[in-house]
Amino acid sequence: MGSRTASSDGDLLGIGEAASRTGVSERALRYWQQLGLITPTGTTPGGLRRYSEADTARVARLRELQELLGFGLEEIRAVFDNEDRLESLRAEYHAEQTDAARRRELIAEGLQVRAGLRSTVVARIEALQRFLDELDTERARLQRVLDEGVPGEAQPAGSNR
Amino acid sequence: MGSRTASSDGDLLGIGEAASRTGVSERALRYWQQLGLITPTGTTPGGLRRYSEADTARVARLRELQELLGFGLEEIRAVFDNEDRLESLRAEYHAEQTDAARRRELIAEGLQVRAGLRSTVVARIEALQRFLDELDTERARLQRVLDEGVPGEAQPAGSNR
C-alpha cells in the first residue's frame, strides 16, 4: 500500500496541499496553530505538519464562523474548546464510563453553548431577512420607475445627501 | 423651554448626540466622513458638524452593512455611491433636466447593484440556514444523550417515541 504519490502518508496532507484545498494560506494555518485552533493531526519526525481530513474540515468550520458569523479568532476558540471537550467526553465514554454527573455537566454546557450560537445565528438570519425585504421593496420601486418612467414620489424614506 | 443639552438648531444634532444615538464613537463619525461615507448635513459657521435624521439613518445602514454582511468600508462606499447616484437622479428628475436615456442607464445600474447585493444576502441567509440546521441536529443529538445517558454513535432502530 505504500504509494508515494506526491506527498502522501496514509492520507495526510502537507501544509501546501491542505492550504490550497481549503483555500487559505499556509501562513494562516500556522497562525491558527499558534493560537491552538488548528493543530495538524500528525507531524513527521522531521517536523513537517501533516493534515488529516478532520483537520481540513475544522479549517472549513473556522472559516464559516469567521466569514459567516464574523467571529473573531478568540470567539472561535471558545466554540472550538467547547466542541473539543464534548469530543473528548465521547472518547472517555467509549474508553470507560466517566463519572455520570460530570458527563451530564459537560453535555449541559455543550447544549448551552449551542443554544447561544443558535440564537446568534437566528438573530442574524432575521436581520438579513429584513434587510432583504427592504432591498426587494427598493428594487420593486426602481423597476417601476424604469418601466413607467415615473419616480415614486410616495415615500419620505430618505438617504443622506 | 430653552434647551441646552445639545445645540438646538432646528432638529440637527451635534456629533456627540449623533454618536450616542447611533451607538458609535465620535471618532468613527469623523473617520467615515474622511472617507466620504457619512457627511453631516450641516455645519455651523464655526465649523461644528450638524447631523440630520437622514444622517443617522445612513449611519445605521453603514453599521448594518458592516456588521451584518461583513462589508469593508470600501465595499460600503461602492454601495453608497450607487445609492447616492440614484438619489441625485431623483433630484435631477424633479429639476426636469436629465435625458431619458441617461436616466434609464442610471436606474439600470442601480438595479444591477441591488441584484448583486440581493444575491449576496440570499447566499448568506442560505449558508446561515444550513449552519443552523447542523446546529439543531447536533443539539438534538446532545439532548438525546443527556436524556438517555447514551451517546448517539449510530442508532439504527428508533428506541424513542
Place this chain on the structure above:
DNA sequence: CACTCCCCTGACGTAAACGTCAGGGGAGTG
C-alpha cells in the same frame, strides 16, 4: 467678560489577522 461644555484638527498608537522575507533543514529523485 469669564466659565464651562462641546467640538475641531492633526498626529501618533493599537489590536486583529495575517503577509512577507531571511536563513536553514527535510524528503523524494536521478
Place this chain on the structure above:
DNA sequence: CACTCCCCTGACGTTTACGTCAGGGGAGTG
C-alpha cells in the same frame, strides 16, 4: 551524493478601522 521542492522557525511589515491624546477654538450661561 547532488538536486529540487516543500517546509520550518523567527521576525519585521501591512492593512483595516478606529482609539487616544495634545493643543486650541465655538456656543450658550451667569
